[in-house]
Amino acid sequence: MIESKGHPNRLGIWGWLGGGRWGVERYLYTLHRLTGLGLLTYFLLHILVTSSRALGKAPWEQAMNAVTGPLFKLGEYLVFVAFAFHAVNGIRLGIIELGFGVGPPIEPVYPYRTSLDVQRPLAVGVLLLAAIIVVMGTLNFWVLE
Amino acid sequence: MSEKTLTEVTYRIRRFDPDGDTAPHWEEYGIPYSAGMTVLDGLWKVKEMRAPDLAWRSSCRMGVCGSCGMLVNGKARLACNTQVTELGGDTVVVAPLPNFDIVRDLVPELAPMFDSHRALMPHVIREDVQEQEHPTGEFWQSAHELEQYLQFSYCIKCGCCMAACPTFATDALYSGPMPLGQAHRYNSDTRDGGFSARKRVLAGEAGPWRCHFAGECSRVCPKGVDPAKAIQLMKRELVLDYLRLHKQHRPATVAKKATETKRREGIPEPPAPTV
Numbered sequence A: 001m002i003e004s005k006g007h008p009n010r011l012g013i014w015g016w017l018g019g020g021r022w023g024v025e026r027y028l029y030t031l032h033r034l035t036g037l038g039l040l041t042y043f044l045l046h047i048l049v050t051s052s053r054a055l056g057k058a059p060w061e062q063a064m065n066a067v068t069g070p071l072f073k074l075g076e077y078l079v080f081v082a083f084a085f086h087a088v089n090g091i092r093l094g095i096i097e098l099g100f101g102v103g104p105p106i107e108p109v110y111p112y113r114t115s116l117d118v119q120r121p122l123a124v125g126v127l128l129l130a131a132i133i134v135v136m137g138t139l140n141f142w143v144l145e
Numbered sequence B: 001m002s003e004k005t006l007t008e009v010t011y012r013i014r015r016f017d018p019d020g021d022t023a024p025h026w027e028e029y030g031i032p033y034s035a036g037m038t039v040l041d042g043l044w045k046v047k048e049m050r051a052p053d054l055a056w057r058s059s060c061r062m063g064v065c066g067s068c069g070m071l072v073n074g075k076a077r078l079a080c081n082t083q084v085t086e087l088g089g090d091t092v093v094v095a096p097l098p099n100f101d102i103v104r105d106l107v108p109e110l111a112p113m114f115d116s117h118r119a120l121m122p123h124v125i126r127e128d129v130q131e132q133e134h135p136t137g138e139f140w141q142s143a144h145e146l147e148q149y150l151q152f153s154y155c156i157k158c159g160c161c162m163a164a165c166p167t168f169a170t171d172a173l174y175s176g177p178m179p180l181g182q183a184h185r186y187n188s189d190t191r192d193g194g195f196s197a198r199k200r201v202l203a204g205e206a207g208p209w210r211c212h213f214a215g216e217c218s219r220v221c222p223k224g225v226d227p228a229k230a231i232q233l234m235k236r237e238l239v240l241d242y243l244r245l246h247k248q249h250r251p252a253t254v255a256k257k258a259t260e261t262k263r264r265e266g267i268p269e270p271p272a273p274t275v
Helices: A024-055 A057-066 A070-097 A115-143 B039-049 B111-119 B129-133 B143-154 B160-164 B166-170 B177-187 B195-202 B216-220 B227-242
Strands: B008-015 B025-032 B069-072 B075-078 B091-095 B102-104
Touching: A024 A057, A024 A070, A024 A115, A024 B166, A070 A115, A070 B227, A115 B216, A115 B227, B008 B039, B025 B039, B039 B091, B069 B160, B075 B160, B075 B216, B111 B177, B143 B177, B143 B227, B160 B177, B160 B216, B177 B195, B177 B216, B177 B227, B195 B227, B216 B227
Parallel strands: B008 B091
Antiparallel strands: B008 B025, B069 B075, B069 B091
8 A cells, every 4th residue: 555645635524415516316325324324323222212121110111201202203203204215215225236227338428428317217216205205204293193 | 607708717726735834725816718728728827827836737638648637616527628618607616636635736646546446456367378478369359248348448547536436535445436447347348357356355345335326426527437337237246246146257268360260252352462
């Protein structure tokens, strides 16, 4: 490995969020990572709360009481929204990462048509499906209850 | 802004002198606009008129050598291939390619990229060393087989894809779009037999599994190489290989010489050489 003596210029987390003018797939990439981290945080909290049952009934009820209220209901709703996007977009990524939906290699003729253009209907479909699931979930969470 | 209304352009350039500066800083230079001016032309004007010590890399001026990759108005591009008018304003913001250390001003340290590139053995690997060293003919390849890698062979190693990749922005171990795209270029070449050798690198942290199709590499590629597509197609090959469904091919053999083929009847003989 060649050691560089130059000034560090790696974008880091800023590379996920900004640092340039990006396309829709990059925003989906960033959102997928953020929702993934959100779901991971939820799972850790979920394990923490449910593990209190092993300590007896009183700690369990105490833990359950601590996670009730409008703030936690909003949090639960956000977890649902994150799940809806992460799951549907994950299916898109699974399809694409197996080499489907990106098209075969082609002769690059300007203006270039890339794999992003080929898979765009899939990305739009994912966003629509996620939106439908979120609308249905919103009704269930806030209206039909 | 159209060519007719543009008379002066402001270049906002991120500058860094390793001998005097502790961090990069921005400087602005006003220069006259001339019809057909590219971002690279403007940099030359800045150097001639305002900042003689400004440093960058460039060579061919026609989008072939890949030397002048830089961040122009927030997007990694070739300076020689970008017209000032296509940026839509009278200010050109130029910075060195992100995700690479800055050597000086607009000069990025590309050595780590070429290091990763080399690690993926970007060349035809075959067992018949004798044939490669002393070729007796061409390796046989059909037009369809050529199409499987031709798009990826147009890469000029400018580093724009590496600067745009959000995964490479946070993960220094990841090889990045250029080396991985080139690994697929050789993996899908029927003359090559190096898939197993490259697989050892591709299966690790440096491999394609860190890519999650943000697609920026393909969006910024000035040659239409589409590294994101190459990486996804390579992942499929790796999965098929893991499932033992990958079609193992022997590297293409040497094509028969024209003299060894039988001439079809009814075709006249060529005229005798005149020299």
